[in-house]
Amino acid sequence: MAAAPRERSPFLGLLPLPERTAVTQALRTETVGGLVLLAAAVVALVWANTPWSDVYEQIRDFHFGVPAIGLDLSVQHWTADGLLTIFFLVAGIELKREFVVGELRTPATAALPVVAALCGMVVPAALYAATVMSGGGSLEGWAVPMATDIAFALAVLAVLSTHLPAALRAFLLTLAVVDDLGAILIIAIFFTSDLNLMALGGALAGLVVFYLLQRHRVRGWWWYVPLGIxxxxxxxxxxVHATVAGVAMGLILRTTRDKDETSTPAERTSHLLHPVSAGVAVPLFALFAAGVGVSAASLGEVFTQPEPLGVVLGLVVGKTLGIFAGTYLAARYTRARLNPDLAWADVFALAVLAGIGFTVALLIGELAFPDPSAAEHIKAAVLIGSLIAAGLAALLIKRRNGIYRRLYEEENRDDDHDGIPDIYQRTTGPVPANADE
Structure with missing residues (x-):
């Protein structure tokens, strides 16, 4: 007698309780930070288009630091190379958490979001290349439309007051985490200046010491902060772009608990730095990166010059097609059955939302186009492309928000007030009080 076919696991179904708790905590901080980021971007745009724009430029271009050790940077570069290191440190921690205990810990669960994210990076880059080659432009900005800004995307959801189920939010978060890894590799490989092997050797030695301190369970910020700096x-x-150091340290931090620990070094560091990253580092970067002059002529150039047009098409069209097609094909070939309460229209809306590429896209744009005038057009293209993606996603998500509200209320109902959603007790029996640890 032939064995019954194995039932396919539901895609975008109910998350395990520990994973749901971790995702909820991470997204809460990202949502608040996203709203601050949105406000900072608006302030930058308004400020750069007022009679006080020269004050904005003077502050942005003001240099300070320690020239003797090669650290005499402008305010804009301090925010890009310095403060964004905190952002990438947190991203490194989240990436390691995903690999150790999250969606990326096994090939079966990792295949679908990884394929979707990779397609969501390759297709925008290819569309950008096709656009600029047909228009006789430069391929230098091929990586600009590849990155998703999770904080900005969540800010859009917060403004819309949507009730997106935890599984959809988790999938968006996982896409962004893999995106961040791709951006890190691109920055490290393709956007390096003349290498100083002695300094790089010293940085590598610092990371080895960092690893040994973690391995031998050495505690105390007075060890790690000077070493990290x-x-x-x-x-x-x-x-090598300095933010790579932040990612490397995030990946080194230990994410598994010892018997006598209530939290890991990675959890403690993330708890401490995540609000700083989301509420200070990224908004300040946006404040001094998003201030571009907006006029009818400059907006027209975004849609007539091949490089900025390639960025807009990459974010709006490339991201959508790449993520949706990658998700559909991966689900088809990994035997993943879509949650019957959802539809592929929900995945499409999420793919459109992932076209919001702000922080990392602006950073790569600055690296790819050192010339200020060219960089201004690329920044304007990132802003316009992200705005179009946000508007389209808002229409698609609002259209389905009634369904999302029902699922959200069902997965958050706690009639017995024991702190554990009832849906977990119905599907798996009583859940221990420490299930989220």
Whole structure:
């Protein structure tokens, strides 16, 4: 007698309780930070288009630091190379958490979001390349439309007051985490200046010491903060973008608990730095990166010059097609059955929302186009493309919000007030009080 076919696991179904708790905590901070980021971007745009725009430029271009060790940077570069290191440190921690205990811990669960994210990076880059080659432009900005800004996307959801189910939010978060990894690799490989091997050797030695301190369970910020700053400075002087140091340290931090621990070093660091990253570092970067002059002529150039047009098409069209097609094909070939309460229209709306590429896209745009005038057009294209993606996603998500509200209320109902949603007790029996640990 032939064995019964194995039932396919539901895609975008109910998350395990520990994963749902972790995702909820992470997204709460990202949502608040996203609203601050949105406000900072608006302030930058308004400020750069007022009679006080020269004050904005003077502050943005003001240099300070320690020239003797090669750290005499403008305010804009301090926010991009310095503060964004905190953002990438948190991203590194989240990436490691995904690999150790999250959706990326096994090939079966990782295949679908990884394929979707990779397609969501390759297709925008290819569409950008096709656009600029047909228009005789430069391929330098091929990586600009590849990154999703999770904070900005969540800010859009917060403004819309949507009730997106936890599984959809988690899928968006996982896409952004894989996106961040791709952006890190691109920055490290393709956007390096003349390498200083001695400084890079020193940075590598710093990371080895960082690893040994973690391995031997050494505690105390007085060890890690000076070491982290030194490693960052050596990485910067070594010619590799300094934010790579933040990612490396995030990946080194331990994410598994010892028997006598209530939290891991990665959890403690993330708890401490996540609000700083979302509420201070990224908004300040946006404040000094998003201030571009907006006029009818400059907006027209976004749609007539091949490079900025390639960025807009990459974000709006490329991201949507890449993520949706990648998700559909991966689900088809990994035997993943879509949650019957949802439809592929929900995945499409999420793919459109992922076209919001702000923070990392602006950073890569600055690296790819050192010329200020060219960079201004690319920044304007990132802003316009992200705005179009946000508007289209808002229409699609609002159209389905009645269904989302029902699912959201069902998965959050707690009639017995025990702190555990009733849906988990119905599907799996009583859940221990420490299930989220």
């Amino acid at each position: 030194t490693t960052w400075a050596l990485m910067y002087n070594g010619g």
